[in-house]
Amino acid sequence: MIKIQLSELIVVVMMIGVCLVCALWIWTLWRERRREVYRRRIAIQCRICNCTYAIAKKTPAVTQCPACGTQNQRGALDPI
Ligand SMILES: [Zn+2]
Numbered sequence: 001m002i003k004i005q006l007s008e009l010i011v012v013v014m015m016i017g018v019c020l021v022c023a024l025w026i027w028t029l030w031r032e033r034r035r036e037v038y039r040r041r042i043a044i045q046c047r048i049c050n051c052t053y054a055i056a057k058k059t060p061a062v063t064q065c066p067a068c069g070t071q072n073q074r075g076a077l078d079p080i
Pocket of ligand 1: 046047068
């Protein structure tokens with residue numbers, strides 16, 4: 001059996017907690033970045049009325065804005 005002081009046990013539990021919080025934070029940042037990349041892949045922002053709409057992946061490169069009918073090109077959104 002491993003003998004450990006109470007203060008060492010508290011430090012170990014706190015370190016585990018800090019590592020867990022950091023891991024969750026990094027995982028959340030990674031997940032949000034993936035979601036943003038996916039949103040930008042399927043989203044098109046109209047260059048005339050500034051309306052943002054989503055399209056399917058297999059649609060042609062030029063789509064029509066549902067609000068004003070302007071032809072817009074895929075991939076026009078710049079990454080942040
Ligand atoms: Zn439009």
